Amino acid sequence: MLVHCRLPAPGAASDAPRFGPAATADGRTRFRLWAPQAGSVALDIDGRGTTGMSAGAGGWFEAVDHCRPGEAYRFRIDGDLAVPDPAARAQRGGVHGWSLVPDPNAYRWRNAAWRGRPWREAVIYELHAGACGGYAGVAAKLPDLAGLGVTAVELMPVNAFPGRRNWGYDGVLPFAPAEAYGSPDDLKALVDAAHGHGLMVLLDVVYNHFGPDGNYLPSYARDFFRPGGGTAWGDAIDFGQPEVRRYFTENALYWLDEFRFDGLRFDAVHAIGAPDWLEDTARAVRARFPDRLIHLVLENDDNDARLLAKGFDAQWNDDLHHVLHVLLTGETDGYYRDYADAPAKRLARALAHGFVYQGEPSAHRGGRRRGVSTTGLKTTAFVAFLQNHDQIGNRAFGERLTALADPQALEAAIALQCLSPQIPLIFMGEETASRSPFLFFTDHDEPLAAAVREGRTREFQAFDGFARVASQRPLPDPNSPDTFEASLPRPDAEAGPARHALYRRLLELRRTVLMPHLDRTESLDAVTLSDAAVLARWRLGAAGTLAIAANFAPHPAACGNLGGRLLHESRPGGADAVRGGALPARCTVVMLDAPS
Numbered sequence: 165m166l167v168h169c170r171l172p173a174p175g176a177a178s179d180a181p182r183f184g185p186a187a188t189a190d191g192r193t194r195f196r197l198w199a200p201q202a203g204s205v206a207l208d209i210d211g212r213g214t215t216g217m218s219a220g221a222g223g224w225f226e227a228v229d230h231c232r233p234g235e236a237y238r239f240r241i242d243g244d245l246a247v248p249d250p251a252a253r254a255q256r257g258g259v260h261g262w263s264l265v266p267d268p269n270a271y272r273w274r275n276a277a278w279r280g281r282p283w284r285e286a287v288i289y290e291l292h293a294g295a296c297g298g299y300a301g302v303a304a305k306l307p308d309l310a311g312l313g314v315t316a317v318e319l320m321p322v323n324a325f326p327g328r329r330n331w332g333y334d335g336v337l338p339f340a341p342a343e344a345y346g347s348p349d350d351l352k353a354l355v356d357a358a359h360g361h362g363l364m365v366l367l368d369v370v371y372n373h374f375g376p377d378g379n380y381l382p383s384y385a386r387d388f389f390r391p392g393g394g395t396a397w398g399d400a401i402d403f404g405q406p407e408v409r410r411y412f413t414e415n416a417l418y419w420l421d422e423f424r425f426d427g428l429r430f431d432a433v434h435a436i437g438a439p440d441w442l443e444d445t446a447r448a449v450r451a452r453f454p455d456r457l458i459h460l461v462l463e464n465d466d467n468d469a470r471l472l473a474k475g476f477d478a479q480w481n482d483d484l485h486h487v488l489h490v491l492l493t494g495e496t497d498g499y500y501r502d503y504a505d506a507p508a509k510r511l512a513r514a515l516a517h518g519f520v521y522q523g524e525p526s527a528h529r530g531g532r533r534r535g536v537s538t539t540g541l542k543t544t545a546f547v548a549f550l551q552n553h554d555q556i557g558n559r560a561f562g563e564r565l566t567a568l569a570d571p572q573a574l575e576a577a578i579a580l581q582c583l584s585p586q587i588p589l590i591f592m593g594e595e596t597a598s599r600s601p602f603l604f605f606t607d608h609d610e611p612l613a614a615a616v617r618e619g620r621t622r623e624f625q626a627f628d629g630f631a632r633v634a635s636q637r638p639l640p641d642p643n644s645p646d647t648f649e650a651s652l653p654r655p656d657a658e659a660g661p662a663r664h665a666l667y668r669r670l671l672e673l674r675r676t677v678l679m680p681h682l683d684r685t686e687s688l689d690a691v692t693l694s695d696a697a698v699l700a701r702w703r704l705g706a707a708g709t710l711a712i713a714a715n716f717a718p719h720p721a722a723c724g725n726l727g728g729r730l731l732h733e734s735r736p737g738g739a740d741a742v743r744g745g746a747l748p749a750r751c752t753v754v755m756l757d758a759p760s
Contacts, residue, residue: 259378280457313671327607334375446475467535593653728757
């Protein structure tokens with residue numbers, strides 16, 4: 165049977181989603197596929213055979229059928245190739261399997277009145293859903309996270325990927341929650357439960373590439389990709405195409421609407437190359453959800469902060485991480501070489517102005533200038549972290565700072581991170597001093613698994629110390645189940661309880677002292693006290709002056725006599741020493757000088 169219907173012209177103004185299955189007013193389901201390179205497309209319903217889809221303008225195909233929620237379908241291209249719906253809301257049998265007709269109204273929300281929390285209250289906890297036991301496992305962690313002082317859970321990407329183990333950045337079906345973690349309703353239940361605990365939930369989304377396994381788009385929609393373009397992870401997506409722009413904007417709105425996420429973290433936007441699309445998407449989000457507090461966060465390795473004035477709340481501060489890593493570990497390989505010279509001076513700039521590189525040449529980038537000015541941005545426009553999935557997992561052996569840094573110096577850095585006016589992000593396991601590595605893991609078939617192994621080896625050859633270490637032990641196999649098992653966060657039996665208590669104290673201070681004033685906080689100054697020590701000060705709205713003195717060296721540093729009320733000292737007696745003009749070794753002291 166051939167189903168004839170009139171399709172809207174590409175780019176026509178409409179709030180209705182263009183991509184993915186949709187219920188019609190008469191109880192049927194409308195299926196659409198953008199396949200500009202296909203001669204014909206048929207709708208294949210499991211157990212009922214195929215139905216021809218009518219061709220419309222601009223490469224669109226459409227059919228309407230009496231499908232019930234839960235029925236399986238796929239598309240057959242030119243009578244031969246069977247493919248899943250690239251906008252499938254759920255899958256059965258993985259990314260090569262059948263798509264499922266959804267029932268968006270099946271889940272009954274318990275916390276439907278939730279509207280979110282202001283960004284100044286954000287304390288982010290980044291986690292991998294698979295490493296935490298899937299959606300139900302994450303939900304079980306929520307009470308402890310809320311008690312710790314976390315206010316926002318950030319999920320690494322959860323859209324469908326090949327196999328059962330993956331970081332999520334190899335996803336190929338951006339609308340379908342991964343089967344390995346649970347059902348779409350299980351994911352909704354996780355978000356719902358988080359809201360019941362007063363927690364926001366942010367989702368990491370990947371719009372800069374598709375994964376290498378299960379991406380069928382080039383076979384029928386080559387226009388999705390930019391001719392001759394590429395990224396470090398795959399073919400570059402062509403955001404000059406109106407349908408491509410709409411596909412990803414609809415995806416962003418879908419997660420925020422259907423699953424009620426409180427915000428999105430846009431992965432590696434420097435590889436998207438379409439700031440106008442990002443601006444358009446931010447505007448679409450703000451227009452769609454005027455009564456909710458939705459937060460949009462960027463990762464941008466180019467330090468381009470201009471989008472922070474165009475609808476985005478914050479950007480990951482890689483500079484702050486990199487310079488702190490140099491101070492804590494002494495490592496200067498790879499991109500850390502840009503922070504090896506005068507690290508304390510660079511740390512002072514990161515604390516005072518957000519980014520270290522704001523147009524200066526980068527040695528790691530061959531002398532090319534990196535970044536733009538951050539003048540006028542709030543302190544909360546920067547997300548501060550000591551570790552995250554990239555900075556641990558992109559190491560050859562996935563070591564955490566617990567295995568690399570002096571414990572006292574690390575606790576000094578934790579205090580600096582949690583009590584500075586930037587937005588803190590904690591990676592799963594940090595709060596219990598976990599020593600488990602976080603390794604890169606996949607579940608690919610050969611020969612792709614072999615190609616991933618070889619690619620990882622080539623990547624690490626840029627680090628001077630890799631050859632020496634690799635000669636002593638083999639690089640973990642990303643495709644081995646053992647690699648995934650080794651990456652599960654395990655509390656350290658000895659240091660874990662004390663570290664958890666430390667985070668809890670610091671985050672309670674942040675909640676009571678900093679959060680009420682962060683919207684009105686401004687940097688006053690930041691100076692070096694030695695080659696590994698800094699003093700930074702901020703006007704904390706009407707609360708007075710916040711001062712943080714941090715020393716990462718194994719010897720004391722001279723400092724001025726800081727006045728005010730002691731908020732925290734990472735080593736006993738640190739505040740008394742500072743009042744005497746000396747900041748102890750591997751110590752952070754935080755003071756608040758309230759106005760008289």
